[in-house]
Amino acid sequence: MEIKVVRKVLDVNDMMAQQNRSRFADEKVFVLNVMSSPGSGKTTTLVKTISRLLPEIKCAVIVGDICSTIDADRLSVTGVQVVQVNTDEFGGDCHLAAHVIGNAANSIDLDAVDLLIVENVGNLVCPAEFDIGEDSRVVVLSVTEGEDKPLKYPLMFRVCDAALLNKTDLLPYIEYDKEAAVKNILQIHPGMSVFEISAKTEEGFKPWIMWLKERVKKKLA
Amino acid sequence: MFARIWAPLENSVLRCLAMHEMGIAMQIVEIAAASIPKNVENVQVERVNIKVGKLSAIVPESLRFCFEIVAKDTPVSGAKLMIEEVPVVARCNECSAEWTITGPVFTCVKCNSGSIQILSGRELDIVSIEIADP
Numbered sequence: 001m002e003i004k005v006v007r008k009v010l011d012v013n014d015m016m017a018q019q020n021r022s023r024f025a026d027e028k029v030f031v032l033n034v035m036s037s038p039g040s041g042k043t044t045t046l047v048k049t050i051s052r053l054l055p056e057i058k059c060a061v062i063v064g065d066i067c068s069t070i071d072a073d074r075l076s077v078t079g080v081q082v083v084q085v086n087t088d089e090f091g092g093d094c095h096l097a098a099h100v101i102g103n104a105a106n107s108i109d110l111d112a113v114d115l116l117i118v119e120n121v122g123n124l125v126c127p128a129e130f131d132i133g134e135d136s137r138v139v140v141l142s143v144t145e146g147e148d149k150p151l152k153y154p155l156m157f158r159v160c161d162a163a164l165l166n167k168t169d170l171l172p173y174i175e176y177d178k179e180a181a182v183k184n185i186l187q188i189h190p191g192m193s194v195f196e197i198s199a200k201t202e203e204g205f206k207p208w209i210m211w212l213k214e215r216v217k218k219k220l221a
Numbered sequence: 222m223f224a225r226i227w228a229p230l231e232n233s234v235l236r237c238l239a240m241h242e243m244g245i246a247m248q249i250v251e252i253a254a255a256s257i258p259k260n261v262e263n264v265q266v267e268r269v270n271i272k273v274g275k276l277s278a279i280v281p282e283s284l285r286f287c288f289e290i291v292a293k294d295t296p297v298s299g300a301k302l303m304i305e306e307v308p309v310v311a312r313c314n315e316c317s318a319e320w321t322i323t324g325p326v327f328t329c330v331k332c333n334s335g336s337i338q339i340l341s342g343r344e345l346d347i348v349s350i351e352i353a354d355p
């Protein structure tokens with residue numbers, strides 16, 4: 001006997017994400033979900049980004065880390081509220097689920113925050129599948145990774161609004177076909193905003209900061 | 222149990238992939254178990270039918286593997302996970318062409334526009350469960 005079920009496997013997560021979304025709308029907080037492979041430069045980029053946004057835009061960070069507090073410590077240097085969450089529950093340490101973000105947000109004074117940044121776990125596969133109630137998603141890709149990353153992880157590049165091509169300061173020293181990388185990104189997501197940056201030297205940060213500010217301000221208005 | 226399963230998977234990405242499907246498998250088992258009618262006793266769930274879009278971050282083989290492990294000692298123990306893969310179908314916003322995306326290219330096959338809608342391919346749905354007739 002066949003019994004119809006018809007349910008989304010992730011409907012619980014989707015529901016929690018929706019709750020987060022309406023709460024962040026009420027609180028007028030813009031939420032940015034930042035994803036990448038391990039080591040692409042999320043933390044470095046965020047530290048520099050936050051420093052440029054302050055004091056105009058008040059920030060807070062939720063950082064998912066498997067077992068250390070290193071990233072949380074690095075982000076704390078900016079002086080903003082940082083909440084570190086462990087991701088080992090629910091059989092997976094590869095992404096932040098919506099309920100984890102909801103809980104973490106409870107320990108943040110959202111009244112004093114315009115922009116809540118989530119540094120997701122370093123992984124290009126799982127986080128793409130989990131809505132956390134964010135307003136925008138950004139993927140960081142470094143020039144030390146293959147140019148074909150977008151082709152191998154299409155879902156990640158489809159669900160993100162912008163790509164940060166990081167570590168461009170290394171370009172003179174390595175063989176990397178930047179044009180091919182950008183072409184691959186746009187082949188997966190035509191029209192995607194691509195910013196070439198160096199989180200180390202902060203070259204190329206202006207357009208990225210402007211892009212982000214514009215979106216945050218639009219929500220706060 | 223986990224050590225035995227994960228030990229051979231040294232590559233962290235592979236391991237993570239497997240973990241990801243483990244979480245998904247747990248959700249499937251939970252939903253399937255909750256769908257067993259309350260009035261019947263000692264039912265054998267023979268199949269759990271699901272739909273997985275080709276664009277979703279799921280490897281069917283890994284999911285079946287995880288499902289078998291997770292289903293042990295639950296009401297759906299021994300059930301087969303039947304996965305129907307759903308192709309990625311897109312529609313062009315400019316010229317209304319509809320086609321199946323088979324490679325990593327997301328522009329219109331007719332007019333080359335990048336303004337497209339994904340109609341299917343992101344599914345991760347439980348369709349039904351099948352239980353043995355009493």
Ligand SMILES: Nc1nc2c(ncn2[C@@H]2O[C@H](COP(=O)(O)OP(=O)(O)OP(=O)(O)O)[C@@H](O)[C@H]2O)c(=O)[nH]1
Pocket residue numbers: 036037038039040041042043044045071121122166167168169170197198199200201
């Ligand atoms: N040369 C260069 N190195 C960079 C740049 N951005 C980051 N790095 C270095 O790359 C390494 C990883 O950077 P993180 O910022 O920790 O990367 P992450 O994505 O946060 O890493 P996980 O959180 O572990 O996934 C560190 O050694 C950084 O100093 C850059 O723009 N140029």
Ligand SMILES: [Mg+2]
Pocket residue numbers: 042043044071119
């Ligand atoms: Mg980091």
Ligand SMILES: [Zn+2]
Pocket residue numbers: 313314315316317318329330331332333334
């Ligand atoms: Zn077209």
